[in-house]
Amino acid sequence: DGGITQSPKYLFRKEGQNVTLSCEQNLNHDAMYWYRQDPGQGLRLIYYSQIVNDFQKGDIAEGYSVSREKKESFPLTVTSAQKNPTAFYLCASSIGKGTQYFGPGTRLLVL
């Protein structure tokens, strides 16, 4: 099946800990994105990547880092510098500027 997978579905972070969220796509899309959603709000862009080995900061990149070593993978690390990490994280991909397709999301909770 073609699509976007995110893991884990739920993730718990302890104080001072870095955690990494996985995003994989087998759609052969060049562009990939990470968004954050807080309760009752729309999505906000964290990072995006238009091509392998290149990525750009979005509107709320502070406290996050990414890598794009392979076309199909775009992992997001939530660092200890992110003081309010509890949120729903969504990954998406697209062919250029076309329709963005979203994964099922990861819910991150702070212990």
Add this chain to the structure above:
Amino acid sequence: GIQVEQSPPDLILQEGANSTLRCNFSDSVNNLQWFHQNPWGQLINLFYIPSGTKQNGRLSATTVATERYSLLYISSSQTTDSGVYFCAVDQGGGADGLTFGKGTHLIIQP
């Protein structure tokens, strides 16, 4: 940056009713998409519609780019239409990511 406003924020309707959701944006856009977020959080693509009109079954959308708004029409609503509907736009020339509105929370009662 560009502002995206959706209205109404909440809408409660009986099954079978029709509805119109509105999205206003503050500047010209190259990309506009409508999404439905189901109760499990999955975002489902409805339309890619930077301009013009499209229809897909009971749903249709119209974007008037020169007047900076888009409308999503849902006819003969069903309980499965419940959820949050988002409008999202992109201004850039490349694949730059979307700016989302805060959504319209739609509840369809049986």
